[in-house]
Amino acid sequence: MAEEIGERAQHLLKVLVESYIRNGQPVGSRLLARDSGLDVSAATVRNAMADLEELGMVSSPHTSAGRIPTNKGYRMFVDSLLTVKPLTDREIMTLNGQLGVDGSNQELAASVSDYLAGMTEMAGMVMIPRTAKRSSLRHIEFMPLSDHRILAILVINEKDVQNTVIRVDRQYTTAELQQAANFLNSELAGRELFDVRHRILKELRETKDGMEQMMHQAISMAEQVFEQPASKSNADDFILSGQTRLMGFEELSNMEKLRGLFEAFNEKQEILQLLDRCLDGDGVQIFIGDESGYGVLDECSMVTSSYQVDGEVLGILGVIGPTRMAYERVIPIVDVTAKMVSAALAQSK
Template structure:
């Protein structure tokens, strides 16, 4: 913003955005005169508003004498004019109490997403960690009939994965225990991919020495250790909150946002940008560079395990959101999630 109208224009811009965030109605010069406490005439305010409109910070909706902020106006507000609210000790304690370190990773991520949605009344997103290595702590097999076996894998990040395996015949509980004991004895503490590779090599090398039952059991174990499940994903909670926030004119943009949730790649691209950046990141409208979210804002922050960034959590909603409230909620939740994920990693 140019120097010639810096202070007065900034006061009026801040007052306009705050008023619009409160009631969602275009803000007229008379209202700005009342809420800004500048002691200037409505005519002076109208002149400043015209300058701000020429610069692209505000716009005049059809059939209205008042003005509303543009995406560029929101950006100015967030970067230079916003006063962020600090969460109270009680609010921080309530968030911490729900992110319990004893929960497995998947449960913690889901809980964080739920928390963000509940506290902000918008949609909460959590980017699933991109795991380069998954280490096996323990494996159990349970026969479930119909030539099927339930494999329960406990991983080093406290995640438990359940996989249903289809076998060439039914196996008894005792037979499956033999296979589980073998895997736990030889491969506990090893990377899943490495363990599976070595198991396959043993099957090939010792095939002649193995009886048919043991060979069959180790093929079951091989299937259980397959780590090819997709990890490129995010959890989203509270999409229905967005329906309550949308006005009829914004339904088209909301449809595009829901399609972006479904296709995932646009959202994942934005979250990955946040993973590479420090602190809270804010994308407003079209500046995200993603057509599906051009009418929305996303506030995100990375979370860590043992000091390493592994994922991102975020809130997404309309550009007309309470930035002063949502920003600290996202920031604190990311910090507390990092603490919960780290506390029991060892």
């Protein structure tokens, strides 16, 4: 491209973004000339600003205000200009304290989300994907409820519990259910959920000719349990905390926008789709403003990272805050948190 950005222009953009992030005020040429550390006059800076404006990196709210970064400007900033500020030992200690290895995954996620929110003063989030690929079924158990409803309890990964209610065509006795569970446990326990869902059940169904009545029924129960994407667990796999902090930001004081954002949080659906997109990416990923494509996030940025064990992505965590956030601080926080969560999970395996 002919429209390469010069060394100095880059540096000016960097200083401008930093200044704007700090003060929230448009940055004028005079101030910028002084703060840049460069030995140039305001007029020179103005020329550079004109160039940056042409490239869409900055814009002025109106004629006689300074410049503010555009989303594209922020993007350039985080991609190539930013100098991250490593965490202090103290901050790392705090996190370590929170990562108890002995809670359920839900509890772990909640405490990590809190930590992220607390450290960044924004909203923290942790997502556990619906089908964590490496999940293995430890145990299945049935319990009769009223009428033709049966409670199925799955223990997954030695740690997490999932309840599902299924409906059947007749009443079953506790003993019958016990028998069915025994059968299924012998066939399925220890397998990975993914396998159970897609392979094992099919296999069983196909070879069931010689089986007795009870087994047939056990299999069809299991199908019900595993088929549905588990509406309840679906809702539980995204934990958000500290949303209310977002109400403190100037740039989110528009009630309409804010309301849209909170409704999106309640729906969860849109946010989840967005996070799904991060699953493949490596390291810290950032959505700035409207890059996400979701209108409600227009004034926001998301900084996310996946956490993983043995190279296998287990989920996504990160923060949501106003576009004007302290990236140089937030990015290492998210990065380190993801790594420590990964480590903690690996250890508890």
